[in-house]
Amino acid sequence: MKQKALRSNRIWSIVMTIVCVIYMYPIFMVLMNSLKVESAISTSTAFDLPNAETFAGLANYENAIGSQGFLLSLFYTAFITITSVLAILIFCSMFAWYITRVNNRFTKILYLLCAFSMVVPFQMVMFTLSSLADTLHLNTPWVLWIIYLGFGAGLAVFMFCGFMRSVPIDMEEASMIDGCSPIQTYFYIVFPLLRPTMISVAVLEAMWIWNDYLLPTLILDVDKYKTISMLIQFFRGSYGRVEMGPMMACIMLAIIPIIIVYLVGQKHIIKGVVSGAVKG
Amino acid sequence: MQRAIKKYWPIFVLPTLAAFVIGFIIPFVEGVYLAFCQFTTVRDATLIGLSNFVRAIGDNTFTHAFWYNCAFVVVTTIAINVGGLLVAVILTKAIRGTNAFRTVFFMPNLIGGIVLGYIWQILLNCVLSLLEKPLLALDATAGFWGLVILMCWQQIGYMMIIYVAGLQSIPDTLVEAAEIDGATRWQTFWKVKLPMLMPSITICLFLTITNSFKLFDQNMALTGGQPAHQSELLAYNIYYTFYGRSGPQWRGIGQAKAVIFCVIVVAIALIQLRATRKREVQQ
Numbered sequence: 001m002k003q004k005a006l007r008s009n010r011i012w013s014i015v016m017t018i019v020c021v022i023y024m025y026p027i028f029m030v031l032m033n034s035l036k037v038e039s040a041i042s043t044s045t046a047f048d049l050p051n052a053e054t055f056a057g058l059a060n061y062e063n064a065i066g067s068q069g070f071l072l073s074l075f076y077t078a079f080i081t082i083t084s085v086l087a088i089l090i091f092c093s094m095f096a097w098y099i100t101r102v103n104n105r106f107t108k109i110l111y112l113l114c115a116f117s118m119v120v121p122f123q124m125v126m127f128t129l130s131s132l133a134d135t136l137h138l139n140t141p142w143v144l145w146i147i148y149l150g151f152g153a154g155l156a157v158f159m160f161c162g163f164m165r166s167v168p169i170d171m172e173e174a175s176m177i178d179g180c181s182p183i184q185t186y187f188y189i190v191f192p193l194l195r196p197t198m199i200s201v202a203v204l205e206a207m208w209i210w211n212d213y214l215l216p217t218l219i220l221d222v223d224k225y226k227t228i229s230m231l232i233q234f235f236r237g238s239y240g241r242v243e244m245g246p247m248m249a250c251i252m253l254a255i256i257p258i259i260i261v262y263l264v265g266q267k268h269i270i271k272g273v274v275s276g277a278v279k280g
Numbered sequence: 281m282q283r284a285i286k287k288y289w290p291i292f293v294l295p296t297l298a299a300f301v302i303g304f305i306i307p308f309v310e311g312v313y314l315a316f317c318q319f320t321t322v323r324d325a326t327l328i329g330l331s332n333f334v335r336a337i338g339d340n341t342f343t344h345a346f347w348y349n350c351a352f353v354v355v356t357t358i359a360i361n362v363g364g365l366l367v368a369v370i371l372t373k374a375i376r377g378t379n380a381f382r383t384v385f386f387m388p389n390l391i392g393g394i395v396l397g398y399i400w401q402i403l404l405n406c407v408l409s410l411l412e413k414p415l416l417a418l419d420a421t422a423g424f425w426g427l428v429i430l431m432c433w434q435q436i437g438y439m440m441i442i443y444v445a446g447l448q449s450i451p452d453t454l455v456e457a458a459e460i461d462g463a464t465r466w467q468t469f470w471k472v473k474l475p476m477l478m479p480s481i482t483i484c485l486f487l488t489i490t491n492s493f494k495l496f497d498q499n500m501a502l503t504g505g506q507p508a509h510q511s512e513l514l515a516y517n518i519y520y521t522f523y524g525r526s527g528p529q530w531r532g533i534g535q536a537k538a539v540i541f542c543v544i545v546v547a548i549a550l551i552q553l554r555a556t557r558k559r560e561v562q563q
Binding site for chain 1: 281282284285286287288289291292293295296297299300301302303304305306307308310311314321322370371373374375376377380381382383384385386387388389390391392393394395398399400402403406433438441442445490493494496497500501514515518519522531534535538539541542545546549
């Protein structure tokens with residue numbers, strides 16, 4: 001019986017290995033082609049490995065980094081993601097604490113509005129939001145976090161509230177009786193307790209903001225500022241004849257930082273996704 | 281305590297509330313209002329009643345996008361959840377390399393929709409041209425299945441993670457009890473594990489349905505609605521109505537489409553949550 005189970009497990013291992021190799025193939029194909037010279041990339045040769053003749057080294061990468069302002073885009077994307085996530089973590093957790101601890105009609109309405117905003121598709125607000133952002137001069141990467149704080153608040157508040165309901169109020173009461181102001185109570189008592197939820201929220205929001213395409217495209221001044229997603233779309237869309245080599249290199253360059261972050265923080269990311277999947 | 285905290289509302293509530301008002305409430309309210317107007321910018325709107333909605337529903341590309349999107353939601357929801365659950369069941373067996381497999385399956389999730397769309401466009405076009413079939417941009421059916429494959433590739437890993445957590449939280453005693461009572465493996469899965477998984481299934485269905493309904497980036501990058509709006513999902517159709525068409529009437533129509541879209545998404549989310557919630561088992 002045990003032997004049989006062992007053998008079936010080994011078979012499953014092999015099956016899954018094969019499936020995983022197939023699963024990774026699309027990324028591998030882009031990597032392979034990004035190392036070829038331009039003339040060797042066509043629909044009939046795309047599946048071939050680069051050989052001595054077609055191997056281009058890192059020329060495509062140099063090309064992509066050099067000509068397209070790639071580094072600047074990387075900086076903008078990183079800046080927008082980091083500022084937005086920090087703002088969401090600090091402000092939304094404070095907001096969530098207030099609306100779970102103060103019970104009145106106003107906070108109940110706020111909570112429902114936040115839950116509602118999670119479901120509403122972006123297309124509903126895209127036009128009005130971009131014109132409002134123009135009027136308020138929120139159309140630069142430096143202040144884009146305000147928009148993300150507003151539009152990303154729903155999910156964050158929802159998750160923080162879910163967690164805070166399960167935290168007993170006694171500790172906070174004790175600290176207030178000992179003379180802490182609400183601000184001190186929040187930062188000394190509540191804030192440290194929130195760490196696991198903070199990680200989940202940070203992971204989910206960062207995944208969304210880093211990869212977001214439509215919101216920055218509509219709000220930022222496209223000629224001046226491009227995030228990575230915008231850059232790739234621009235790369236693809238603006239030329240009559242697409243240069244495949246640099247395009248592939250650009251895709252790889254967009255993926256590599258994500259994969260590094262993922263491999264380093266895998267445990268947190270997966271935990272974040274699991275606890276982010278709270279019941280709606 | 282409540283009273284003490286209440287006084288501090290400008291510090292706790294105001295920053296998020298201000299951003300929320302700017303980022304969501306004002307655009308939303310304005311958006312609903314503009315759906316009843318003819319406009320090219322927010323300032324020059326004139327009320328024209330319901331005619332935007334009439335024209336939106338009369339627009340063939342919109343109704344086509346609606347049915348196309350419905351088919352897409354049904355196919356992807358089933359495929360992703362069955363696939364995710366299957367992988368999760370296999371990975372919770374005591375097999376070697378579980379962590380590595382999990383890493384691989386989850387990875388596509390972290391890559392943005394635009395990038396994914398282009399990767400698959402290149403790959404699928406190569407495959408199609410080897411098979412001597414028309415390219416993605418020329419064939420709406422190929423575009424549909426391409427989008428389905430892309431979505432499965434991206435989302436199976438995410439759902440798998442949630443299902444794995446769900447499966448691991450089922451107490452061993454329950455499964456053992458079933459086995460002692462003579463249940464076969466198949467019966468244990470259907471009668472014990474699956475009902476216990478209902479909370480995970482709820483959230484995964486919710487996520488896949490709303491994701492597939494709101495899909496935009498992948499649609500735009502993979503097919504761009506080609507050929508002739510035949511592969512447009514609702515979100516892309518609305519975007520195109522706004523920014524791809526000239527003529528003063530189109531923005532109003534686009535906004536009306538967006539309102540209809542919003543109502544559909546909210547309604548489906550509510551119905552779906554209520555329907556699966558009922559089937560959850562109390563632990």
